[in-house]
Amino acid sequence: MTQILEAKDISKIYPSGEDTVTALNHLSLSFEAGKITAIVGPSGSGKSTLLNLLAGFDRPSSGSVKHQSTDITTMPETLLATYRLAHFGFIFQNYNLISILNAQENVEMPLSLAGVPRAKRSATAIEILKRVGLAKRSTHYPNQLSGGEQQRVAIARALATNPSVLFADEPTGNLDTSTGKGILELLTEPMEGSQHRTLILITHDMEVAARADTIVRIRDGALEA
């Protein structure tokens, strides 16, 4: 049982006009490698804020986040970007594909940022698109794809760099139940060698949460007892 990600006493306070909003309040949490963790909780409870901090999109007001043994909260922005590229993958509720790039180019994007040569990254992208069942859609642009298909491309993009941690913020939130199920299956699919990828996902769906190894409940920016 190896710990891969750890949040230590993190708080996040947003300014809100003259006031402030405490989105996370001294929360500590750790995640195990190869496990699926579902984060559940009412709307506005701080789930997305937590995921953004874990993924290094933003920095906590206090406390720290460590990946393996690296503290990512104090990393300079440029290094942090490279770190995200190398270790993390993200799936958003509203897919967030780049509209000017087709499916394959979207999947190639992180590889191209990482400096992978053209031939290699195109082969990788085609291979992953095949895995998510979109081999025939590789030249389609996001606006030519259905919601479910776009989310598959997004998953392919997140998997392209073979990240050690996959983050998903309500990945099925915009999809109907059966489409959502397919997406979930893709996310929870074992990696090569039957080892599971570390997956941290936010969900409203208790059925989805039931498939997780661990369920984390959040309320008002803190863990529910």
Added chain:
Amino acid sequence: MNFADLSTLALRGLMRRPVRTLLTIIGIVVAVASMVVFLSLGEGFRRALGDQVSNIGPDIQVQLAGSDTSSVFGSPIPDVPISFVSKLETLKEELGIRQVIPYMLTARGSFSGSGYVILAYPFENTKLTDVYPNMKLGSGRWILPSEGNAKVAVVGSQAAKTAKLALGDELRLSRTDRYKVVGLLEKGEGITDSAIFLPFASLSSTLAVSGKATGIAIKLNDAADARATANIINQRFAGDLKAQTQGDVVQVLDKAIAIGDAFRFGISLIALIVGGLAVANTVMMGVYERTKEFGVIRAIGAKPSFVFQLVVLESLLMALLGGVGGIFVGWLGTIAVNFAVRDLVSVEIAQVTFRLVGLAVGVATVLGLLSGLLPARTASRLVITQALGRN
């Protein structure tokens, strides 16, 4: 990410709003083309005036102190008393002066080329080739020493065209005064081409001036003494006369061209600034529109510097496309200008030189970089969570 990939991405970004991008590029095309045409005129003028000045002739020109030298281009009122001619002649030995020649100059028509210049010399004791050694007669004859008071004219080839004069025709300068064209000059370079030459005394009576000249030309035994001799004349006649060498005249004209260059560049600078603002505006709008996508790219793992480069490159691409288009359109413009004035001037007045093309490319590059800076800064400083918005 390598440069090719970055360029592809930048191009795609621009192609997303093709009409807006095209309009912006057209703005740059117009700005750069206007710069190219304006400055090409400078290049041509420089060449043309250089040719003309070197053909003016006299080593020293003497004018009344305080009269405006720039009136070379206007019709200066003859204001130099002829009495100075004999005063200068008394210095002949001492200063190595070969000839002292009073002249009268008056311009007809506009300076743009549709007009001509009238130059009068005392042919009693002067030959035109004394003043203009390179001048050649095409047809007819020179004005004779006996014709100091006659109504006769020798006409430059360009002036003959503009004034529609042939050998034997009459040039009418007043209700009563007609000058018979006795000689036509061969086509040459410079001011003599656009000039009509008359006897000094005849023109004096036609213009009803007496005892005055526009200026006095001085030929020296040794042209190399011009500067020193001019200085001595300026000392001896301080307050009365002002002597200038050819070099002085060239300097004055050069200054005039430089001022013209600055003026024309100023005008094109306004166009360029407006074009640059258009690029900045377009790129900035693109940044605002794509805030979310930039957030996504950053979230995936792009560095802030990557986003910065991407935006600057978009701006640079637009400016360079506009620059190349502008050079081409500007070149077409200079062809049009040269065609329009082909009958008026003997040289191609507008010239697109390598230097000018280099300048245009340089200006477009700087323009693109500057215009992209602010939008790029904005885009690279996005806060990822804010850019992504809330689900």
